[in-house]
Amino acid sequence: MTRAQENLQTSFADRHIGTTAADQQVMLDAVGQPSLDALVRAAIPASIHAAPAERSTIPAAVGETEALAELRTKAGRNTVRRAMIGLGYHGTLTPAVIQRNVLENPSWYTAYTPYQPEISQGRLEALINFQTMVSDLTGMATAGASMLDEGTAVVEGMLLARRASKVKGDAFLVDADLLPQTRALLDHRADAVGIALRGFDPVEGPSDEQLEGAFGVVLQYPGASGRIVDPSRTIERVHAGGGIAVVAADLLAMTLLASPGDLGADVAVGTSQRFGVPLGFGGPHAGYLAVRAGLERQLPGRLVGVSFDADGQMAYRLSLQTREQHIRREKATSNICTAQVLLAVMASMYAVYHGPEGLRFIADRVARTTSALAGVARDAGFEVVHEHWFDTLTLRAAGRAESVIDAARDAGYLLHLVDADTVQLSVDETTTPDDVSALAHVFGVVDATVPAAEAAVRDAATGLPSDLLRSSEYLTHPVFSAHRSETRMMRYLKHLADKDYALDRGMIPLGSCTMKLNAATEMAAVTWPEFANVHPFAPRSDVEGYLDMIGDLETWLAEVTGYDTVSLQPNAGSQGELAGLLAIRGYHRSRGDLDRTVCLIPSSAHGTNAASAVLAGMRVVVVACDEDGNVDLADLRAKTAAHAETLAALMITYPSTHGVYEHDVREVCDAVHDAGGQVYVDGANLNALLGHARFGDFGGDVSHLNLHKTFCIPHGGGGPGVGPVAAKAHLAPFLPGHAMAQQVDRRPGSSADGTDGRLAHAGGPVSAAPYGSPSILPITWTYVRMMGLEGLTRATEAAVLGANYIASRLRDAFPVLYTGESGLVAHECILDLRPLRETSGITVDDVAKRLVDYGFHAPTMSFPVAGTLMVEPTESEDLAELDRFVDAMLAIRAEAAAVERGEWPADDNPLVHAPHTAASAISGEWTHPYTREQAVYPVPGISARKYWPPVRRIDQAYGDRNLVCACPPIEAFA
Ligand SMILES: *Cc1c(COP(=O)(O)O)cnc(C)c1O
Numbered sequence: 008m009t010r011a012q013e014n015l016q017t018s019f020a021d022r023h024i025g026t027t028a029a030d031q032q033v034m035l036d037a038v039g040q041p042s043l044d045a046l047v048r049a050a051i052p053a054s055i056h057a058a059p060a061e062r063s064t065i066p067a068a069v070g071e072t073e074a075l076a077e078l079r080t081k082a083g084r085n086t087v088r089r090a091m092i093g094l095g096y097h098g099t100l101t102p103a104v105i106q107r108n109v110l111e112n113p114s115w116y117t118a119y120t121p122y123q124p125e126i127s128q129g130r131l132e133a134l135i136n137f138q139t140m141v142s143d144l145t146g147m148a149t150a151g152a153s154m155l156d157e158g159t160a161v162v163e164g165m166l167l168a169r170r171a172s173k174v175k176g177d178a179f180l181v182d183a184d185l186l187p188q189t190r191a192l193l194d195h196r197a198d199a200v201g202i203a204l205r206g207f208d209p210v211e212g213p214s215d216e217q218l219e220g221a222f223g224v225v226l227q228y229p230g231a232s233g234r235i236v237d238p239s240r241t242i243e244r245v246h247a248g249g250g251i252a253v254v255a256a257d258l259l260a261m262t263l264l265a266s267p268g269d270l271g272a273d274v275a276v277g278t279s280q281r282f283g284v285p286l287g288f289g290g291p292h293a294g295y296l297a298v299r300a301g302l303e304r305q306l307p308g309r310l311v312g313v314s315f316d317a318d319g320q321m322a323y324r325l326s327l328q329t330r331e332q333h334i335r336r337e338k339a340t341s342n343i344c345t346a347q348v349l350l351a352v353m354a355s356m357y358a359v360y361h362g363p364e365g366l367r368f369i370a371d372r373v374a375r376t377t378s379a380l381a382g383v384a385r386d387a388g389f390e391v392v393h394e395h396w397f398d399t400l401t402l403r404a405a406g407r408a409e410s411v412i413d414a415a416r417d418a419g420y421l422l423h424l425v426d427a428d429t430v431q432l433s434v435d436e437t438t439t440p441d442d443v444s445a446l447a448h449v450f451g452v453v454d455a456t457v458p459a460a461e462a463a464v465r466d467a468a469t470g471l472p473s474d475l476l477r478s479s480e481y482l483t484h485p486v487f488s489a490h491r492s493e494t495r496m497m498r499y500l501k502h503l504a505d506k507d508y509a510l511d512r513g514m515i516p517l518g519s520c521t522m523k524l525n526a527a528t529e530m531a532a533v534t535w536p537e538f539a540n541v542h543p544f545a546p547r548s549d550v551e552g553y554l555d556m557i558g559d560l561e562t563w564l565a566e567v568t569g570y571d572t573v574s575l576q577p578n579a580g581s582q583g584e585l586a587g588l589l590a591i592r593g594y595h596r597s598r599g600d601l602d603r604t605v606c607l608i609p610s611s612a613h614g615t616n617a618a619s620a621v622l623a624g625m626r627v628v629v630v631a632c633d634e635d636g637n638v639d640l641a642d643l644r645a646k647t648a649a650h651a652e653t654l655a656a657l658m659i660t661y662p663s664t665h666g667v668y669e670h671d672v673r674e675v676c677d678a679v680h681d682a683g684g685q686v687y688v689d690g691a692n693l694n695a696l697l698g699h700a701r702f703g704d705f706g707g708d709v710s711h712l713n714l715h716k717t718f719c720i721p722h723g724g725g726g727p728g729v730g731p732v733a734a735k736a737h738l739a740p741f742l743p744g745h746a747m748a749q750q751v752d753r754r755p756g757s758s759a760d761g762t763d764g765r766l767a768h769a770g771g772p773v774s775a776a777p778y779g780s781p782s783i784l785p786i787t788w789t790y791v792r793m794m795g796l797e798g799l800t801r802a803t804e805a806a807v808l809g810a811n812y813i814a815s816r817l818r819d820a821f822p823v824l825y826t827g828e829s830g831l832v833a834h835e836c837i838l839d840l841r842p843l844r845e846t847s848g849i850t851v852d853d854v855a856k857r858l859v860d861y862g863f864h865a866p867t868m869s870f871p872v873a874g875t876l877m878v879e880p881t882e883s884e885d886l887a888e889l890d891r892f893v894d895a896m897l898a899i900r901a902e903a904a905a906v907e908r909g910e911w912p913a914d915d916n917p918l919v920h921a922p923h924t925a926a927s928a929i930s931g932e933w934t935h936p937y938t939r940e941q942a943v944y945p946v947p948g949i950s951a952r953k954y955w956p957p958v959r960r961i962d963q964a965y966g967d968r969n970l971v972c973a974c975p976p977i978e979a980f981a
Pocket of ligand 1: 343344345519520579580581582613615616660664689691692713728730
């Protein structure tokens with residue numbers, strides 16, 4: 008956006024909000040409301056509606072140019088040095104072809120989670136490449152499609168071990184050389200669910216006493232200190248007792264070292280960050296989790312598998328979804344919903360581009376560079392502590408550690424200070440002979456020239472133990488060798504993206520997901536080096552710009568939600584829920600209320616709520632909804648009375664997952680407080696409230712927000728996300744802290760009056776990195792900066808108007824299931840398709856798939872009510888697109904009417920056969936009672952922008968019965 012264009016007298020808000028004032032008038036007429044103000048006052052209960060704030064911490068909106076200039080100033084306050092701190096985070100070279108065509112390409116980053124597989128074949132293929140890459144490198148049978156980070160992946164591994172283990176005990180064995188942030192996460196998470204951790208020295212192995220009653224073990228491979236210990240002896244001993252062995256493995260090291268699978272592990276976990284995903288001050292990156300054969304049904308999170316479409320063509324889909332929390336709720340294998348798809352896609356493409364030889368070459372160079380540095384360090388009088396290494400050295404010299412760290416920093420390098428005598432450093436693919444030479448000078452070697460360093464790297468042997476070298480093959484599938492030239496790679500990425508439907512094609516009206524514009528200006532800063540190339544444990548003086556931006560966001564988000572403090576650490580909404588519930592747990596326990604463990608959850612709640620409650624050590628009690636879809640106050644009062652002594656919390660979503668502003672939310676909150684419980688307000692639907700009401704004002708004690716819904720972080724095809732947790736002051740001490748946080752008041756145990764006058768967060772961590780996924784926070788910062796409070800408030804109004812417009816135009820064709828007292832909905836509406844099924848046999852699936860033929864992504868299917876579609880247009884769609892959607896739905900209703908009238912047989916009509924591929928439309932003889940044109944060009948004008956699905960309807964059941972979760976052989980596509 009140039010300054011000249013901005014001078015058109017419009018604001019960014021006018022470009023973010025799709026409907027013009029004139030459009031809005033047309034829509035208001037359809038809804039029967041005189042003005043936007045009248046609409047929101049009629050929809051939002053007066054008891055919670057707040058007058059616009061007179062003074063705001065959010066500055067008045069600026070345009071794109073100014074916002075980026077301000078962000079540039081903040082970026083300039085970060086100092087980018089060569090980060091050799093390691094500890095699970097490594098410098099990496101993102102291939103430009105991947106940065107431009109994936110990370111910076113809306114076809115990839117604006118896509119939704121691939122629940123509609125027919126329009127998601129591209130990202131599903133990329134994810135199955137990721138799964139294949141992980142399972143090959145780790146030697147495991149099956150890998151899932153991404154965890155949130157390494158630390159939480161280890162937690163998931165521990166929980167999986169408990170589910171799958173034959174041992175009924177509650178002890179879990181933990182390698183003393185585990186990454187420190189992983190250990191901190193394990194401590195916090197294990198405590199909540201009654202698991203006792205037993206630390207042991209990896210060389211000695213656990214004692215017999217420790218093995219007693221242990222359901223599993225986790226080993227770091229190579230260790231956090233760089234030491235490499237053969238894990239197989241400990242694995243055998245744990246297996247002998249019936250336990251499960253989890254190995255946290257470095258994927259790059261696995262190209263050279265025997266894999267966890269080779270060594271007998273049951274589960275492998277870790278991160279794929281160093282496969283081309285920038286450090287980003289800690290995230291987002293894709294964690295991974297893989298299992299041996301027999302454990303695949305225990306996997307947490309999403310899993311891509313293979314099935315067939317209606318024409319018998321092979322196709323990808325998400326497998327075994329019945330394990331997930333939206334079906335199994337408190338019995339789900341995990342609470343993870345939004346994961347790290349975009350980053351998993353990047354990591355998989357890094358492997359596709361480099362191939363097995365390329366990865367081995369990179370790993371080998373890293374290992375030899377490390378050995379060269381070991382030689383330099385010895386020359387300089389350091390003891391190299393461990394006998395073997397891959398990329399990390401622990402160096403000891405009495406009393407010299409701090410001065411070396413300081414000298415390194417002055418020379419532009421960040422090393423890790425272990426103690427006064429010990430320094431640790433990690434080499435990565437960005438480390439050059441120049442760096443070796445510079446570090447030699449830092450260590451005090453005088454004659455360290457670059458040519459000498461080059462020779463040392465060339466001539467060095469790796470420090471790997473000879474008895475642990477890898478002999479098994481990996482990445483043998485042709486996809487990992489077919490795209491080696493940049494031209495091929497670019498075309499492969501384009502070929503996959505073209506199969507998918509993302510926001511760059513049209514509206515994605517997914518209720519509960521808020522698929523709004525992710526503006527290009529908002530995305531711009533993500534790849535700036537000052538944000539992208541910062542290590543999460545860099546010293547505070549290097550990250551002032553980041554902390555400044557984080558401080559702005561904490562302040563702004565606290566204000567708009569009516570809370571006192573915000574933590575940006577959780578990596579998704581589900582993790583925000585967990586953090587909030589753990590804070591409630593900590594609060595009750597601090598007051599001696601050890602028995603307050605009951606969590607009330609309305610039957611309409613999102614599945615993550617129940618799954619998170621279990622992980623916070625709570626017991627779920629379901630509260631009924633009344634016939635209007637609201638929380639049944641009588642049932643709530645009965646439940647609070649029945650659990651008066653044990654009530655911990657109520658989780659309530661506002662506005663509700665039924666898309667309405669519940670009238671009695673204050674009464675609901677009061678009833679819980681009267682019974683001694685805390686109120687958790689799930690803030691995923693904040694897009695219906697922002698600027699008009701605040702959770703903290705009507706009774707919430709704590710909430711999570713979804714920055715990847717309300718605040719413009721793109722959905723990435725299923726992640727990344729950020730799920731900040733916002734709370735009242737009394738819960739602040741229990742919000743997630745982090746031992747390595749740069750801000751003192753964000754460390755566990757910090758005092759209540761932190762620096763900068765902020766409330767301290769002293770609880771255990773919920774993410775591996777102190778600030779979760781900071782590199783995508785510029786997106787939200789820029790959005791708020793360019794909207795201002797006024798723009799955000801207008802966006803809410805436009806979103807609510809859009810939903811009500813759709814509801815009123817479609818009401819006669821499809822009943823709107825729930826409305827508020829005024830007959831209005833909030834920012835989304837549930838269309839009831841069950842009556843249609845009665846009269847025509849047409850199902851919600853048929854309608855969803857037929858929408859693909861009309862050029863749409865289906866709305867949310869069967870959540871929160873089976874047999875319904877939930878539509879959320881968001882404020883970003885314009886009236887023409889809303890009308891195109893309404894017209895498509897009405898046309899589909901007319902097609903169903905033809906089935907009702909018997910003009911088309913129930914089993915042969917364009918709905919049950921949807922979606923139609925190009926191949927199916929031109930194929931030989933056409934035997935259907937509808938025409939080829941009706942099949943693929945159902946409305947006039949569609950041909951110019953036709954989206955062609957690459958496959959027909961996919962058989963879901965087949966894929967679950969016949970589980971294949973790695974790249975199928977090429978012949979399978981024939
Ligand atoms: C999206 C959503 C969540 C979960 O958020 P994730 O970021 O996917 O983990 C929780 N509750 C509600 C109501 C949601 O819509």
